[in-house]
Amino acid sequence: MAHAEHLFDLTLTEEQRITRESMRRFAEAEIRPISRPADEKAAAPDGFYDSTAALGLSLLAIPEALGGAGMGRAPIANALAAEDLAYGDMSLAIGALTPLGFINTVLDHGTEDQQERFLTPLADEKFVAATIALMEPRATFEASDLRTTARKENGRYILNGEKSMVALGNSARFILVIAQVDGENTPAAFVVAQGSEGLSFEKEDFMGLRPLSLQRVQLQNVVVNEQDRLGGDKPFNLQRLVDLSIIGLCATAVGCGQAVLDYVIPYVNDRVAFGEPISHRQSVAFMVANMAIELDAMRLMVYRAASRAEQGLDFHQQAYLCRVLCAERSMEIGTNGVQLLGGHGFTREHPVEMWYRNLRAVGILLGVAAV
Amino acid sequence: MINLELPQKLLTAQQMAHQLAKGAFRPIARKYDTIEHCPTPEELIPISQMMRAMGGMSGGGKKDGAKSEAAADSVKNGSNLMGIMATTEMAWGCCGLMLSLPGVGLGNAAIDAVGTPEQKEKFGKLYCAMAITEPGCGSDSAAVQTTAKLDGEEWVINGEKIFATAGDRGDAVVVWATLDKSLGKAAIKSFVVEKGTPGMEVVRCEDKMGLRVSDTAAIRFHECRIPKSNILGSPEIAADAEARKKAFGGVMQTFDNTRPMVAAMALGVARGALEITRELLEKEGVKADYSKSLYNSSALEAEIYRMEANLEGARLLTLKAAWMADNKQPNSKEASMCKAKAGRVGNDITLKCVEICGALGYSQQWLLEKLARDSKIIDIFEGTQQIQQLIVARHLLGKSSSELK
Numbered sequence: 001m002a003h004a005e006h007l008f009d010l011t012l013t014e015e016q017r018i019t020r021e022s023m024r025r026f027a028e029a030e031i032r033p034i035s036r037p038a039d040e041k042a043a044a045p046d047g048f049y050d051s052t053a054a055l056g057l058s059l060l061a062i063p064e065a066l067g068g069a070g071m072g073r074a075p076i077a078n079a080l081a082a083e084d085l086a087y088g089d090m091s092l093a094i095g096a097l098t099p100l101g102f103i104n105t106v107l108d109h110g111t112e113d114q115q116e117r118f119l120t121p122l123a124d125e126k127f128v129a130a131t132i133a134l135m136e137p138r139a140t141f142e143a144s145d146l147r148t149t150a151r152k153e154n155g156r157y158i159l160n161g162e163k164s165m166v167a168l169g170n171s172a173r174f175i176l177v178i179a180q181v182d183g184e185n186t187p188a189a190f191v192v193a194q195g196s197e198g199l200s201f202e203k204e205d206f207m208g209l210r211p212l213s214l215q216r217v218q219l220q221n222v223v224v225n226e227q228d229r230l231g232g233d234k235p236f237n238l239q240r241l242v243d244l245s246i247i248g249l250c251a252t253a254v255g256c257g258q259a260v261l262d263y264v265i266p267y268v269n270d271r272v273a274f275g276e277p278i279s280h281r282q283s284v285a286f287m288v289a290n291m292a293i294e295l296d297a298m299r300l301m302v303y304r305a306a307s308r309a310e311q312g313l314d315f316h317q318q319a320y321l322c323r324v325l326c327a328e329r330s331m332e333i334g335t336n337g338v339q340l341l342g343g344h345g346f347t348r349e350h351p352v353e354m355w356y357r358n359l360r361a362v363g364i365l366l367g368v369a370a371v
Numbered sequence: 372m373i374n375l376e377l378p379q380k381l382l383t384a385q386q387m388a389h390q391l392a393k394g395a396f397r398p399i400a401r402k403y404d405t406i407e408h409c410p411t412p413e414e415l416i417p418i419s420q421m422m423r424a425m426g427g428m429s430g431g432g433k434k435d436g437a438k439s440e441a442a443a444d445s446v447k448n449g450s451n452l453m454g455i456m457a458t459t460e461m462a463w464g465c466c467g468l469m470l471s472l473p474g475v476g477l478g479n480a481a482i483d484a485v486g487t488p489e490q491k492e493k494f495g496k497l498y499c500a501m502a503i504t505e506p507g508c509g510s511d512s513a514a515v516q517t518t519a520k521l522d523g524e525e526w527v528i529n530g531e532k533i534f535a536t537a538g539d540r541g542d543a544v545v546v547w548a549t550l551d552k553s554l555g556k557a558a559i560k561s562f563v564v565e566k567g568t569p570g571m572e573v574v575r576c577e578d579k580m581g582l583r584v585s586d587t588a589a590i591r592f593h594e595c596r597i598p599k600s601n602i603l604g605s606p607e608i609a610a611d612a613e614a615r616k617k618a619f620g621g622v623m624q625t626f627d628n629t630r631p632m633v634a635a636m637a638l639g640v641a642r643g644a645l646e647i648t649r650e651l652l653e654k655e656g657v658k659a660d661y662s663k664s665l666y667n668s669s670a671l672e673a674e675i676y677r678m679e680a681n682l683e684g685a686r687l688l689t690l691k692a693a694w695m696a697d698n699k700q701p702n703s704k705e706a707s708m709c710k711a712k713a714g715r716v717g718n719d720i721t722l723k724c725v726e727i728c729g730a731l732g733y734s735q736q737w738l739l740e741k742l743a744r745d746s747k748i749i750d751i752f753e754g755t756q757q758i759q760q761l762i763v764a765r766h767l768l769g770k771s772s773s774e775l776k
Binding site (some may be wrong): 005006007008009011013016076140141142143144182184233263265268269279280282285286288289290292293294296297298300301304307308311314316317318320321322323324325327328329346 | 372373374375376377378381428446447448452463576641661662663664665666667676679680681683684685687690691694705708711712757760762763766767768769770774775776
């Protein structure tokens with residue numbers, strides 16, 4: 001097997017290293033300062049997403065023939081971008097990466113004709129949104145067990161159902177709706193254009209990820225042409241989409257967790273109680289140590305799953321366990337981040353309470369930021 | 372290039388070590404847990420001879436052949452990663468038996484790390500234990516009370532050591548002793564004392580909860596005289612505070628290589644417990660196959676997933692620390708991070724597996740209860756969980772040991 005020839009290695013390629021630097025610069029200079037106001041307004045500032053277009057997130061992946069840079073699929077680079085952008089803000093990072101999740105899914109599953117029709121409009125200097133509608137609003141939600149249905153009628157599909165947590169849904173040019181086809185065993189994916197009859201949106205409010213514009217989507221007898229069923233008659237590999245999305249979301253959790261860690265370290269060193277910095281107390285210092293330990297474990301699990309995906313190896317188990325660890329540990333990092341700042345952490349003067357709210361989504365959200 | 376899969380060279384070593392652990396350790400693991408106190412198990416003698424002939428499998432920062440020097444700037448997967456693979460598999464078989472293999476004591480690692488060529492030649496073939504802990508000092512290794520005084524051409528050692536793994540079965544012991552208690556850490560030096568030296572006496576071997584086959588000796592030194600040349604490293608005591616700190620730091624650096632190895636023991640023990648648990652659960656029709664999300668899985672399946680996720684996190688941290696050592700990157704923080712995570716995860720997993728499997732888990736009919744007894748010490752020796760957290764925290768917070776105590 002090809003992978004047996006590679007050595008265990010954590011070194012970035014020169015290209016990845018340079019890209020990381022510019023992503024981090026962007027996250028620190030352009031994203032972090034607007035993070036809090038965006039949370040308060042529950043919206044990304046005007047022009048923010050257009051400013052991310054220069055990062056090439058969408059363009060890089062799209063084939064040259066369709067107007068992109070033709071770099072193709074790059075799960076590791078995408079995961080690194082997710083981590084670095086989320087260091088600035090998790091919501092805005094997921095938003096910026098939402099079209100890429102759509103693009104990657106179309107590249108993975110779409111026919112040549114579909115790639116041309118759905119990717120060409122996204123190969124733009126400006127930010128063009130496209131998204132994926134997978135989740136449904138109920139407890140016990142399971143990606144493989146959907147209630148949104150597709151019924152075939154006269155060479156067309158009629159879609160009905162309700163989707164939840166659809167990132168940038170209302171502004172997306174295309175929405176990839178995952179639905180259960182009557183008479184079939186596994187779900188399929190349909191590209192629905194914005195403005196289709198029977199399609200409606202309503203903004204959902206959540207405890208966190210507030211600027212992301214997560215939408216509730218109603219599908220009432222939405223008609224989709226046969227040629228817009230992704231991949232045609234080939235069975236849609238939903239597991240792959242779910243797993244790539246887990247990697248992307250967990251990568252943003254790593255970025256946000258790093259932000260927490262980097263914020264609490266100077267705080268506990270500066271904050272004095274009982275005559276010395278509180279970081280001189282083991283009860284405080286050990287919480288910081290454990291944050292770093294669990295964060296690095298999370299990061300390495302993200303990298304392993306992404307690297308396996310990039311090498312064409314099976315990565316379902318790695319992505320699954322990655323989600324289990326990241327959901328649990330990133331929330332632990334979030335809650336301890338607030339705890340270390342005490343009452344101050346509970347106020348909106350500091351970002352830790354926002355990170356706490358955002359990190360709660362790691363074990364929940366599915367279908368976004370597919371790498 | 373980011374790749375967390377292992378190359379064929381390491382996988383082959385892993386398979387060999389696994390065969391050894393499965394064929395030679397597992398079948399006698401229970402027997403020697405019951406026997407507890409005994410000379411080196413006879414079954415281990417041919418294995419250690421074979422391993423010596425092959426040049427050792429324990430790794431521990433030893434020789435990186437001429438091949439790797441040829442490509443100085445390229446990435447290496449060397450003896451540290453190799454050591455992780457071998458240690459994990461052998462500990463999967465039986466951690467106690469692995470630590471009872473003649474010839475690969477912790478003292479050998481110290482001699483390899485700081486010994487002169489002459490000392491390596493003289494002591495390299497001996498089975499060397501390490502004696503640091505004393506009745507009055509454990510984690511605080513700078514507080515040793517055992518003394519060494521130069522008298523003509525000999526050092527005279529006085530004091531009492533405990534918890535020396537292989538201290539009874541070994542051919543020699545590397546002893547930490549102070550040249551001058553008033554000078555603190557910098558005056559602590561290590562000395563090789565060969566078995567049979569007058570004045571050295573193994574007082575007893577501890578009765579333990581787990582890791583029973585491994586001998587844990589208490590050793591008394593009374594006017595014990597050894598040659599002047601048996602000191603490891605320089606006999607000089609650094610002149611100023613900065614140099615003293617550095618000198619002790621040098622001694623402690625041995626741990627940067629050994630801690631990932633101890634983490635690997637936890638990985639092997641925990642994986643062993645998880646595999647047995649999966650086997651017992653599958654007999655009852657429980658199959659954790661990653662087909663449903665965590666909360667739509669049964670409680671048993673979810674518990675398996677959580678354990679596997681934490682074990683995988685610990686494993687990757689351990690590989691990272693060893694990879695950094697192989698590539699000459701400073702890894703003191705990462706060595707402690709992997710030891711902390713693997714130590715606690717290994718203990719949690721083995722205990723949870725006993726509970727999950729109920730009567731079978733608790734029963735001595737299976738190995739689960741033994742693994743749960745064995746795993747506890749891995750979160751203690753070579754630096755407790757709390758010591759690892761202190762080290763990690765000091766690195767992160769930029770604190771000295773006098774500030775963050």
